[in-house]
Structures are given as structure tokens and as C-alpha cells.
Amino acid sequence: MGDAREDELTKDRTAEEPGRRSFFGSLFKSVIALWGLGFFGVVLSYIKPPTGRRAESNVKRAGSLAQLEVGGATLVQDPRQPFWVIRPSKDQLIALTATCTHLRCVLQWNKEQGRLVCPCHAGAFDLNGNVVDGPPPRPLRSLPINTRGDTIYVKLS
Ligand code: FES
Structure with a gap:
């Protein structure tokens, strides 16, 4: 009976693992995407000729x-x-x-x-x-x- 309960708890933990991995994977990708956008913005502002007031x-x-x-x-x-x-x-x-x-x-x-x-x-x-x-x-x-x-x-x- 105790083994069955332990197996059930292990199943629950392994079921949570992919969700947690997925969450951190998405978070990591979001951080990389934001960093990439910022870097692209800096490069673009350097390349683009000044307009208007500048x-x-x-x-x-x-x-x-x-x-x-x-x-x-x-x-x-x-x-x-x-x-x-x-x-x-x-x-x-x-x-x-x-x-x-x-x-x-x-x-x-x-x-x-x-x-x-x-x-x-x-x-x-x-x-x-x-x-x-x-x-x-x-x-x-x-x-x-x-x-x-x-x-x-x-x-x-
Ligand atoms: S001629 Fe030499 S600095 Fe102008």
C-alpha cells in the first residue's frame, strides 16, 4: 500500500517537471529575445542617419x-x-x-x-x-x- 502511494507521488513530481522546465525554458527564451531586441535597437540607432532635430x-x-x-x-x-x-x-x-x-x-x-x-x-x-x-x-x-x-x-x- 505504501509503495503504491510512493509511486503516485513520484508520478505527480514527474508530471510537474515538464511544466517547470517548460516555464523556465520560455522565460529564458523571453530574456534572450528582449536582449536581442535591445541589441538590434542599439545597432539600428547607430546605422540610421540622424533626422529631424539631430x-x-x-x-x-x-x-x-x-x-x-x-x-x-x-x-x-x-x-x-x-x-x-x-x-x-x-x-x-x-x-x-x-x-x-x-x-x-x-x-x-x-x-x-x-x-x-x-x-x-x-x-x-x-x-x-x-x-x-x-x-x-x-x-x-x-x-x-x-x-x-x-x-x-x-x-x-
Ligand atoms: S601652413 Fe603649416 S599649419 Fe598651416
Whole structure:
């Protein structure tokens, strides 16, 4: 009689085992699936180009058109990319990167010569960013520029 009772209890325990295994198996799969989704989200946010507000943050206000005289220039010290905004004529605006392509000194505007000059080794660049003198190996990058009302905007790339 005791053996029959013991067999019955053993049957009950073995009947519970698959249910418990199944539960923990499902829990484990759920945790792995959630981890996978999180990982996929991180990878996707890294690959996907910025849109909306983040993309807009690449557009930098670069001063007022009224305050930039013809023949003048203004240096914008953006921490990501310092650049020059130059106004060669009333209707023309140019934005060029402000770091020399030789050893990255910050360039200076020479109004009389109408070009950007490097204080470190006398490199010089014309209004198209081309090297016209000295050791710089590459031209400067030209940045997209436009105005809205009186405000000048430059897109950093
Ligand atoms: S750093 Fe500009 S010419 Fe050398």
C-alpha cells in the first residue's frame, strides 16, 4: 500500500517537471529575445542617419548679414568645426573650414589679399579654398551656406 502511494507521488513530481522546465525554458527564451531586441535597437540607432532635430543641429547660425561688411569675414568657433564666413561682394557669401590642412592651425582672414593665411607656416588659401601658397597639402572644405532673413546659416558636414 505504501509503495503504491510512493509511486503516485513520484508520478505527480514527474508530471510537474515538464511544466517547470517548460516555464523556465520560455522565460529564458523571453530574456534572450528582449536582449536581442535591445541589441538590434542599439545597432539600428547607430546605422540610421540622424533626422529631424539631430539633423537640424548640424546647421549652425553664423551671425547677421547686416553686421558682415562687404570684403569682411567672421570666424565662427564651433567646437566641431571652426569655419570662416566671408562676404567677397554684396550678394556673395562663402563658408570655408578654418583649420589649415597642413598642421591644423586656425587660419586668419587677410582682407587686403582677399585670402585666408596660416600664421604657423605661411600657407594661404583663396576664396575657393584652394592652396595658393605654402605647405598645405589639400584645399579647405567649402561648407553649404544660406540666409533666412538677416541670419546666416552654415551646414556642418
Ligand atoms: S599649419 Fe598651416 S601652413 Fe603649416
